[in-house]
Amino acid sequence: MISIKEAINAVEKNIDPLFRETVKPLERCGSYYLSKDIISPINMPPFRQSAMDGYALSLHNDLSYTLIDEVKAGDNHQPILKPGEAIRIFTGAPVPETANAVIMQEKVVVNGSKITMESNIPKDHNIRPMGEQVKIGELALKKGTKLTPAAIGYLTSLGITEAHIYKKPSIALITTGNELIEAGMPLPYGKIYESNSKMLLNALYNLKFYDVTIHKIEDDYAQTKNKLETVIKDNDLVIATGGISVGDYDFVGKALKELQVKEVFYKVKQKPGKPLFFAKKEDTAIFALPGNPAAALSCFYVYVYIALQKMMDNDTIELPRIKAKSISVFEKRGDRPQFLKAIYNDGEVEILEGQNSSMLQTFALSNALVHVPENVSKIEKNDLVEIILLPNT
Ligand SMILES: Nc1nc2c(c(=O)[nH]1)N[C@H]1C(S)=C(S)[C@@H](COP(=O)(O)OP(=O)(O)OC[C@H]3O[C@@H](n4cnc5c(N)ncnc54)[C@H](O)[C@@H]3O)O[C@H]1N2
Numbered sequence: 001m002i003s004i005k006e007a008i009n010a011v012e013k014n015i016d017p018l019f020r021e022t023v024k025p026l027e028r029c030g031s032y033y034l035s036k037d038i039i040s041p042i043n044m045p046p047f048r049q050s051a052m053d054g055y056a057l058s059l060h061n062d063l064s065y066t067l068i069d070e071v072k073a074g075d076n077h078q079p080i081l082k083p084g085e086a087i088r089i090f091t092g093a094p095v096p097e098t099a100n101a102v103i104m105q106e107k108v109v110v111n112g113s114k115i116t117m118e119s120n121i122p123k124d125h126n127i128r129p130m131g132e133q134v135k136i137g138e139l140a141l142k143k144g145t146k147l148t149p150a151a152i153g154y155l156t157s158l159g160i161t162e163a164h165i166y167k168k169p170s171i172a173l174i175t176t177g178n179e180l181i182e183a184g185m186p187l188p189y190g191k192i193y194e195s196n197s198k199m200l201l202n203a204l205y206n207l208k209f210y211d212v213t214i215h216k217i218e219d220d221y222a223q224t225k226n227k228l229e230t231v232i233k234d235n236d237l238v239i240a241t242g243g244i245s246v247g248d249y250d251f252v253g254k255a256l257k258e259l260q261v262k263e264v265f266y267k268v269k270q271k272p273g274k275p276l277f278f279a280k281k282e283d284t285a286i287f288a289l290p291g292n293p294a295a296a297l298s299c300f301y302v303y304v305y306i307a308l309q310k311m312m313d314n315d316t317i318e319l320p321r322i323k324a325k326s327i328s329v330f331e332k333r334g335d336r337p338q339f340l341k342a343i344y345n346d347g348e349v350e351i352l353e354g355q356n357s358s359m360l361q362t363f364a365l366s367n368a369l370v371h372v373p374e375n376v377s378k379i380e381k382n383d384l385v386e387i388i389l390l391p392n393t
């Protein structure tokens, strides 16, 4: 059995960035990373732009100007101003070549075709220069940039409609077990509702991984092996839950062995999630998570999360770990390090009831996991503990 640290390092070491490119319409590129530099095809702004509603002036040595014309946003005519002349102008409108400053309308007195300013304004006042944000041919955004809503707005403002991006992994979720019934169906004696697939699907969606398929198999060796063989061929990441312990009907481990995957580790000294299995087959990463739902989700956050971040070549690959003051008392049984469902708020953490790996009720309320190391057997009130902050939902 290996330690948590060794298991984390092994996941990190065995996953490489995917670096496979694709092109998508820009509006569908949110949360992806650019696989190519984007060069601006235009100057932004494309013309000298008024930043205010007011008057564009050809400056002279007097506070009064003669109004000769008007340019509003979207107009494409360029009145010619002589020194001492002004035009009415509005925010976003093109400032004619012959105007060299814009004054806000609040700062002038209008009298027929005469306007008088309170005081002088400097040259270029309230004019956004052409190409102020980015010039034609300049780097607009560099390869590797994450496409946030702002980035998509910015690129669209440059007239760009699609982007070269790195693909995200295709992921197969597999559940195993004869006892599993689809929610919504009647529940016969001995059965339980299958919940791991929807839980993990949403954990993946929450991290913006959408290329996910779900496969449900029974405790049948041939079925398990055939399904695993296909999904390993077709996906970058396979996440199975259940059937990985030592029971007579736990077929996932045996099937993976038969399929000659390269086992990286099996069993981690931790609670929950002891029978965690991680392997590679060519470039596909395979996690077999324990079937107990809370164990599966803890392992997802502590290990699968890292694999996903490495595949995307992210710099930060682990969820944030911080110290917090415990407001609870907790006694650890056994010597396995533990991950505890907890609520973190403003420097303090509350360890919740229902820590059993089969239970999700308090996981549903948790925003953190408390990490209790091997050598700590009791957490007292006010002890500083290490917590893992779960992703916001
Ligand atoms: N003799 C031993 N028995 C067990 C050991 C052990 O070391 N020796 N380890 C225990 C630990 S710890 C865990 S964790 C579990 C892991 O077992 P498996 O990964 O083989 O999972 P299953 O037995 O298939 O299921 C465990 C539990 O979870 C429920 N389950 C499974 N899949 C789902 C699903 N998709 N949705 C909801 N619930 C699910 C399943 O019904 C079981 O109750 O092994 C211990 N046993």
Ligand code: MOO
Residues within 6 Å of the ligand: 270, 271, 272, 273, 274, 275, 290, 292, 295, 357, 358
């Ligand atoms: O490792 Mo199991 O997940 O403790 O119950």
